[in-house]
Amino acid sequence: MTPILEARGLMKRYGKTQALAGLDLVVNPGRVVALLGPNGAGKTTFVRAVATLLRPDAGTLHVDGIDALRKPAKVRQVIGLAGQFAAVEEAMSGRENLEMVGRLFGLSRKEAKAAAVTVLDQMQLTADADRLVRTYSGGMRRRIDLGISLVGTPRLLLLDEPTAGLDPGSRIHLWDAIRSLVVTGTDILLTTQYLDEADQLASDIVIIDHGKVIAAGTPAELKTRAGDDMIEVHVRDADDLPAVSGVLAKIGHNPRADLPQRRAYVAVDDGSSGLMDTLRVLDSHGITVEDVSLRRPTLDEVFLALTGRPAQTTDSPRQHARA
Amino acid sequence: MTDTYVLAPSPGVPRAAVNTGAGLRVSSLLVAGRMVRKFARTPQLIVFTTIQSALFLFVFRFAFGGAIGTGGSLSYVNFLVPGFIATTILWAGMGAATGVAEDVEHGFIDRLRSLPIPRAAVLIGRSLADLALMVWSLAIAAIFGFAVGFRLTGSISEALAAFGLCVLFGFAFEWVFMVIGLVGGTARAAQSMGMMITPLVFLSSAYVPVKSMPTGVRQFSEIQPVTPMINAVRGLATGARGAALLEHSTGYYVGLSLAWAAAIFVVFGLLAFLRFARR
Numbered sequence: 001m002t003p004i005l006e007a008r009g010l011m012k013r014y015g016k017t018q019a020l021a022g023l024d025l026v027v028n029p030g031r032v033v034a035l036l037g038p039n040g041a042g043k044t045t046f047v048r049a050v051a052t053l054l055r056p057d058a059g060t061l062h063v064d065g066i067d068a069l070r071k072p073a074k075v076r077q078v079i080g081l082a083g084q085f086a087a088v089e090e091a092m093s094g095r096e097n098l099e100m101v102g103r104l105f106g107l108s109r110k111e112a113k114a115a116a117v118t119v120l121d122q123m124q125l126t127a128d129a130d131r132l133v134r135t136y137s138g139g140m141r142r143r144i145d146l147g148i149s150l151v152g153t154p155r156l157l158l159l160d161e162p163t164a165g166l167d168p169g170s171r172i173h174l175w176d177a178i179r180s181l182v183v184t185g186t187d188i189l190l191t192t193q194y195l196d197e198a199d200q201l202a203s204d205i206v207i208i209d210h211g212k213v214i215a216a217g218t219p220a221e222l223k224t225r226a227g228d229d230m231i232e233v234h235v236r237d238a239d240d241l242p243a244v245s246g247v248l249a250k251i252g253h254n255p256r257a258d259l260p261q262r263r264a265y266v267a268v269d270d271g272s273s274g275l276m277d278t279l280r281v282l283d284s285h286g287i288t289v290e291d292v293s294l295r296r297p298t299l300d301e302v303f304l305a306l307t308g309r310p311a312q313t314t315d316s317p318r319q320h321a322r323a
Numbered sequence: 324m325t326d327t328y329v330l331a332p333s334p335g336v337p338r339a340a341v342n343t344g345a346g347l348r349v350s351s352l353l354v355a356g357r358m359v360r361k362f363a364r365t366p367q368l369i370v371f372t373t374i375q376s377a378l379f380l381f382v383f384r385f386a387f388g389g390a391i392g393t394g395g396s397l398s399y400v401n402f403l404v405p406g407f408i409a410t411t412i413l414w415a416g417m418g419a420a421t422g423v424a425e426d427v428e429h430g431f432i433d434r435l436r437s438l439p440i441p442r443a444a445v446l447i448g449r450s451l452a453d454l455a456l457m458v459w460s461l462a463i464a465a466i467f468g469f470a471v472g473f474r475l476t477g478s479i480s481e482a483l484a485a486f487g488l489c490v491l492f493g494f495a496f497e498w499v500f501m502v503i504g505l506v507g508g509t510a511r512a513a514q515s516m517g518m519m520i521t522p523l524v525f526l527s528s529a530y531v532p533v534k535s536m537p538t539g540v541r542q543f544s545e546i547q548p549v550t551p552m553i554n555a556v557r558g559l560a561t562g563a564r565g566a567a568l569l570e571h572s573t574g575y576y577v578g579l580s581l582a583w584a585a586a587i588f589v590v591f592g593l594l595a596f597l598r599f600a601r602r
Binding site for chain 1: 327328329330331332339340341342343344345349350353356357360361364365429430431433434435436437438439440
């Protein structure tokens, strides 16, 4: 099977910034792949290279088996792109935008009309199809923007932060639309700063930092590989928290306390024996606990363990990083 | 060399068809069609520049005009209006530069560049639409000119030739503004860069005879491309009286301005394509 995306040793430098530092990644068909990484990690640069908008300084890049450095025009026949901005013409209706891009993808007038109807339905915009886009809400703009990249049925759809700045309802809406694409033969490569988005939406997660892939796999694999099990203790009385942290520090590593939530947690190598030890020691100290649990690490914790930095939080201001 | 991460496929998924993409003619027309709709549905893009240029004309015609001598038997209004119409090209062009920069800024250009169409189509389509807008602006400027008292003293065919020359020159200058828009990258930057053009407008024969200028400024005015174009347009539109003010024949200026237009088109057209193709 031809990989939909094959990058080997990709390099790109902007002045003093090494945006891509030998990025290696092979993606096979049928997946929704999320690129996750701190700001400036090289996510957008990578997506722009795949979209043939920039040329890497070194390395090879194949999209659906096509050499993106030698035959960028061929690559453009199999990709769709929706960037960080909703790149739609505001002075045209949703339908007009779709029909225009459909025809640019090479559809006849009739085919473009039909494709527009399908996409409008898929994006649940049929009722607003003939209003000018400048009257659309933020969520509707994002949906029409995503729809525009779909009128030509790309094999690989590139989405650069598709839900940045959207309210939760609109995000879930957009996720559903994105998921539905894979069954029609469109693979997805998306960048995101939201861990929950990667967790909910992606079949694979690729963590990028300093222009390189530092981990990749399904969300479950990543959690298994990168993070140990976590023991989490909730106490009834916040005054007990320091004592609990002290106990946990002896059982596992990187203990952390969360005062407002009255909980402390620690990563352990062996979950079940660690849990037994925790219970025994807490009991011998006479500390009353509300709840003790053994759980898999969250993606946040995986991310922190791998990059040494916490992931961006959901309510952080939007970055207009342009590579 | 680090390990390459290979992600497993999902079995049995269909493959989407390949998009062939539209050809140069169809994609250029589609891009132009989008611009025309944008202009038609966003009147504020045109209305304010139109009002601005009308005010400008009014000020020169009625406030400054009385103090400016043409140095010949040509009345000031007949001197002014051909220059005013010709410089409309530059004012309209600055709007075009801002428009291109906005498309860069908002990712529209990137979207078009990621589609399976000839990249030239984006620039050609844009220039066609801007040309249509320029013809419209020139027509409005001509109407204003007649409204403030301009009268043709040459033949109708010469006047039409003058208009045609403006359109041709406008098309060539569009590529200058296209480059400004692409290089500027943001509407604000493009607007500032576009303002660099204003010396070409004022240090020309558009509003005052260059003879009245000090030597250095006068030399600049005479060698820069806008002056020969204005002289050609003025000579054609005002017949013998206008031609009498010129150092050379009207034909000489027509030839010179055509040469300038060709040179500007070739140089800036190439720059625009190179800039656009760069990645």
